[in-house]
Amino acid sequence: MNELVLVVEDEEALVKGLSLSLKQAGYRVISAPDGPTGLRLALEQSPDLVILDIMLPGMDGFEVCRRIRQHSTVPIIMLTARSDDVDVIVGLELGADDYVTKPFNTRELIARMKAILRRVAREKEDARDAIRAGDLEISLRRRLVTVAGKPVALTPKEFDILAYLAAQPERVFTREQILHAVWGYDFYGGQRAVDVHIRRIREKIQSRPGAAYVHTSWGKGYYFAYRPAPLAGAQPAAGDHPADAAPGGDEPTATGPRVGTAGGQDPCGP
Numbered sequence: 568m569n570e571l572v573l574v575v576e577d578e579e580a581l582v583k584g585l586s587l588s589l590k591q592a593g594y595r596v597i598s599a600p601d602g603p604t605g606l607r608l609a610l611e612q613s614p615d616l617v618i619l620d621i622m623l624p625g626m627d628g629f630e631v632c633r634r635i636r637q638h639s640t641v642p643i644i645m646l647t648a649r650s651d652d653v654d655v656i657v658g659l660e661l662g663a664d665d666y667v668t669k670p671f672n673t674r675e676l677i678a679r680m681k682a683i684l685r686r687v688a689r690e691k692e693d694a695r696d697a698i699r700a701g702d703l704e705i706s707l708r709r710r711l712v713t714v715a716g717k718p719v720a721l722t723p724k725e726f727d728i729l730a731y732l733a734a735q736p737e738r739v740f741t742r743e744q745i746l747h748a749v750w751g752y753d754f755y756g757g758q759r760a761v762d763v764h765i766r767r768i769r770e771k772i773q774s775r776p777g778a779a780y781v782h783t784s785w786g787k788g789y790y791f792a793y794r795p796a797p798l799a800g801a802q803p804a805a806g807d808h809p810a811d812a813a814p815g816g817d818e819p820t821a822t823g824p825r826v827g828t829a830g831g832q833d834p835c836g837p
């Protein structure tokens with residue numbers, strides 16, 4: 568569906584001309600001739616963008632902008648009547664995204680609208696695309712993993728495994744499932760490859776001692792879940808983290824699972 572633009576402006580001729588141009592550019596348009604109506608439509612009609620004049624009957628554009636921002640992040644472009652720096656600064660401080668100075672070129676306004684709407688769409692896409700847990704962020708589209716904002720260099724297979732597990736937190740996947748999802752059915756390298764990759768992923772995304780993201784479900788497989796590090800002063804786990812062991816019985820594990828270590832305790836047990 569085409570994007571909906573709300574024009575809040577009391578100059579009838581300007582609204583008419585602008586509405587026509589915006590419709591020709593493919594937008595749906597609604598308009599309000601005064602501040603209170605503009606505020607109401609901005610909140611009730613959920614427009615994709617608001618073009619907001621400053622000089623308005625009932626309530627000025629600054630106040631409308633301020634009140635919209637209490638409830639909504641809709642992009643706002645202010646129309647300033649003159650190239651008045653104060654108007655511009657006040658508008659931007661109140662949360663407007665951009666401004667154009669009257670008299671303005673409609674094509675320039677539409678270019679700015681497009682830039683803002685593209686940015687908003689990108690931000691929405693990023694938010695949808697990202698998996699966040701604790702310090703860890705996985706961007707599926709950009710195939711990028713960060714821990715506490717720092718990029719982590721995962722190999723493509725490591726990334727695929729992490730993304731596969733993280734897409735369904737707390738769900739246990741067997742090594743066969745992981746193999747098939749990441750390597751495909753024609754891979755004969757054995758389940759050991761999964762263990763090796765999981766170990767490397769853990770080493771790379773360990774944000775702080777004791778915090779863990781990829782866990783072992785004993786005898787079953789692996790799962791993704793964020794378990795923060797135990798609080799300072801809590802009894803630290805001795806030796807290896809239980810999550811570091813492989814799930815299968817065929818894996819040599821030095822110590823086996825322990826019970827009662829905060830943070831790393833395995834809910835599924837051996």
Ligand code: CA
Nearest residue numbers: 577620622623
């Ligand atoms: Ca006006």
